[in-house]
Amino acid sequence: MAPSPGVRAARHGVDGRRAQAFLVRERQAYIARNPRSAQCADAAGRHLLFGVPLHWMCDWGTPFALHVESARGARVTTVDGQELVDFCLGDTGAMFGHSPAPVVAALQRQAERGLTTMLATADAAEVGRLLAERFGLPCWQFALSATDANRYVVRWIRAATGRKKLLVFNGCYHGTIDDVFVDLVDGHPVQRPSLLGQVHDLTAHTVVVEFNDLPALEAALASGEVACVLAEPVMTNIGMVQPAPGYWEAARALIRHHGSLLVMDETHCISAGPGGYARAHGIETDAIVLGKPVGGGLPCAVYGMSAELAERAVAAKRAAPPGHSGIGTTLTGNMLATAAMRAALSEVMTPAAYAHMFALADELASGIRALIGRHRLPWSVTQVGARVEFQFTPQVPRNGSEAGRALDSDLEHLIHLGLLNRGVMITPFHNMMLVCPQTTPDDVGRLLAALDEVLGQIVPA
Incomplete structure (x- = not known):
C-alpha cells in the first residue's frame, strides 16, 4: 500500500507537525507489530488485485493490509496474535457481534x-x-x-x-x-x-x-x-x-x-x-x-x-x-x-441486545464529547442508537455537502492507525463506531483511553 501523505498542515484543531511526527512513529510501530500480516500481504500481492480480495480492504491507512486469524463477539485476532477490540464490526455486517x-x-x-x-x-x-x-x-x-x-x-x-x-x-x-x-x-x-x-x-x-x-x-x-x-x-x-x-x-x-x-x-x-x-x-x-x-x-x-x-x-x-x-x-x-x-x-436482534448496545453507545458518545472538550477540538459527535461518530466540524452537518467538507481522510487514517496500534479498531471510512451485544464497559473505556492518548499526541502542546 502506498504511504499516506499524512497531516502536514494545521487543520481541524490539530498541530500538523506533531501529527506528522506521530504518523511516522505509528507506521513504524505497525510494521513492527505485524510481521506475519506483512508476509501475508506480500504473498497475496502476487495473485490478488491490490493484494486483497476486495480493494476496499486497502482503505485502512496502514502500511500494508491487516490480516485476520479469527473474529468472535467484539474481538478480532490478527495473524500476529494481536487481539483488537472491534468497534468496526465489519462496517455493520457483524453489528450484532462476530459469529453469534x-x-x-x-x-x-x-x-x-x-x-x-x-x-x-x-x-x-x-x-x-x-x-x-x-x-x-x-x-x-x-x-x-x-x-x-x-x-x-x-x-x-x-x-x-x-x-x-x-x-x-x-x-x-x-x-x-x-x-x-x-x-x-x-x-x-x-x-x-x-x-x-x-x-x-x-x-x-x-x-x-x-x-x-x-x-x-x-x-x-x-x-x-x-x-x-x-x-x-x-x-x-x-x-x-x-x-x-x-x-x-x-x-x-x-x-x-x-x-x-x-x-x-x-x-x-x-x-x-x-x-x-x-x-x-x-x-x-x-x-x-x-x-x-x-x-x-x-x-x-x-x-x-x-x-x-x-x-x-x-x-x-x-x-x-x-x-x-x-x-x-x-x-x-x-x-x-x-x-x-x-x-x-x-x-x-432482540430488544435486550439493543438495550445493552444503546446504553454503551450513550456512554461512548458522552466520553468522546468529553475528550473533544478537554482537547479543545472543533469537532462534534453524532449518534443513532448503537452507532456513534465524531466529525471534524464544530456543528453537526445538515446535509451531504457540509458533511463532505468535514471529511479528512489523512487525519482519519492517522487516528485509526493510532487506535489500531493501541488494540482498538474503528471503521476505516470516516470515524464511525458500533457497539454490539458482546461489547463491555471496559471495551468502551479502552477505546476512550486510546483515543485520549492519540489526541494528546496530535493537538497543540
Missing part, C-alpha cells in the same frame, strides 16, 4: 441438510413472518446484498409506477447500485467521477437534492417523473447527517402528494432499533431495504413492500413478456442464508 452463537448453530445444522437448491424452505416463510412483524410491511423478497436489494426494489417500483426517475440525496450511499452515484457540485448534478467503467449518463434518470432541504425536494418531485425517493433515514456514509426536526414528516407528505414512493435503506440505521429508524420514529414507508446484519454476517439481504406496492409489482410482472426480469440470482434466498436470517431475527 444462534447463527453459528443454525449454519451448522443447515450445512448438513443442503446449501442451495433454488427452492423455498420452511425457514423462508418464517423469515417473512418475522420481517413483517418487525418492520410493519407485509410482503418481502430476498437478495444477496443491500446493493442487490436496492437495485431490485428500484426496478420493481419503476415497473409498477411507469416512472423512470430515481431521487437520492447528495452524498448518499446505497451500495454499488449505479443509479445513485450522482452528486451535487455547485448546485448541479454530476456523475461521480470515481465510478469506474460507467458508460451511461446517470443524470438522465437520477435526480439529486440536498438532505433536509424541503423546497429542493418539492421542486424535484413537481415534474411527476420521480418513481421513488431512495434514502437512508439518517445519512451515514459521508459522516452522519441527522434529519432536522419534522423533516421526514413533511418530506413524506410531499412524496405522497406528487405520486412518488419512499424507500428507506435501513442497512446502517438498523442501529436505531429492532425495526430500524423508520419504525422507531413513525416514518411511513412504501418499501424497506436491509442488508449486512440481517444474517448475522452471512451475505444476504431483504427488501419489503407495502401491500399496495406489492400488488402493483405483481401486476407488472404478470403483464410483462416472459423471460428474465433482471431481478434476482440463483443463490438468492439460498438455504444457508435463510437459516441464518431466521436465527438472527429471532434470537440475535
Whole structure:
C-alpha cells in the first residue's frame, strides 16, 4: 500500500507537525507489530488485485493490509496474535457481534441438510413472518446484498409506477447500485467521477437534492417523473447527517402528494432499533431495504413492500413478456442464508441486545464529547442508537455537502492507525463506531483511553 501523505498542515484543531511526527512513529510501530500480516500481504500481492480480495480492504491507512486469524463477539485476532477490540464490526455486517452463537448453530445444522437448491424452505416463510412483524410491511423478497436489494426494489417500483426517475440525496450511499452515484457540485448534478467503467449518463434518470432541504425536494418531485425517493433515514456514509426536526414528516407528505414512493435503506440505521429508524420514529414507508446484519454476517439481504406496492409489482410482472426480469440470482434466498436470517431475527436482534448496545453507545458518545472538550477540538459527535461518530466540524452537518467538507481522510487514517496500534479498531471510512451485544464497559473505556492518548499526541502542546 502506498504511504499516506499524512497531516502536514494545521487543520481541524490539530498541530500538523506533531501529527506528522506521530504518523511516522505509528507506521513504524505497525510494521513492527505485524510481521506475519506483512508476509501475508506480500504473498497475496502476487495473485490478488491490490493484494486483497476486495480493494476496499486497502482503505485502512496502514502500511500494508491487516490480516485476520479469527473474529468472535467484539474481538478480532490478527495473524500476529494481536487481539483488537472491534468497534468496526465489519462496517455493520457483524453489528450484532462476530459469529453469534444462534447463527453459528443454525449454519451448522443447515450445512448438513443442503446449501442451495433454488427452492423455498420452511425457514423462508418464517423469515417473512418475522420481517413483517418487525418492520410493519407485509410482503418481502430476498437478495444477496443491500446493493442487490436496492437495485431490485428500484426496478420493481419503476415497473409498477411507469416512472423512470430515481431521487437520492447528495452524498448518499446505497451500495454499488449505479443509479445513485450522482452528486451535487455547485448546485448541479454530476456523475461521480470515481465510478469506474460507467458508460451511461446517470443524470438522465437520477435526480439529486440536498438532505433536509424541503423546497429542493418539492421542486424535484413537481415534474411527476420521480418513481421513488431512495434514502437512508439518517445519512451515514459521508459522516452522519441527522434529519432536522419534522423533516421526514413533511418530506413524506410531499412524496405522497406528487405520486412518488419512499424507500428507506435501513442497512446502517438498523442501529436505531429492532425495526430500524423508520419504525422507531413513525416514518411511513412504501418499501424497506436491509442488508449486512440481517444474517448475522452471512451475505444476504431483504427488501419489503407495502401491500399496495406489492400488488402493483405483481401486476407488472404478470403483464410483462416472459423471460428474465433482471431481478434476482440463483443463490438468492439460498438455504444457508435463510437459516441464518431466521436465527438472527429471532434470537440475535432482540430488544435486550439493543438495550445493552444503546446504553454503551450513550456512554461512548458522552466520553468522546468529553475528550473533544478537554482537547479543545472543533469537532462534534453524532449518534443513532448503537452507532456513534465524531466529525471534524464544530456543528453537526445538515446535509451531504457540509458533511463532505468535514471529511479528512489523512487525519482519519492517522487516528485509526493510532487506535489500531493501541488494540482498538474503528471503521476505516470516516470515524464511525458500533457497539454490539458482546461489547463491555471496559471495551468502551479502552477505546476512550486510546483515543485520549492519540489526541494528546496530535493537538497543540
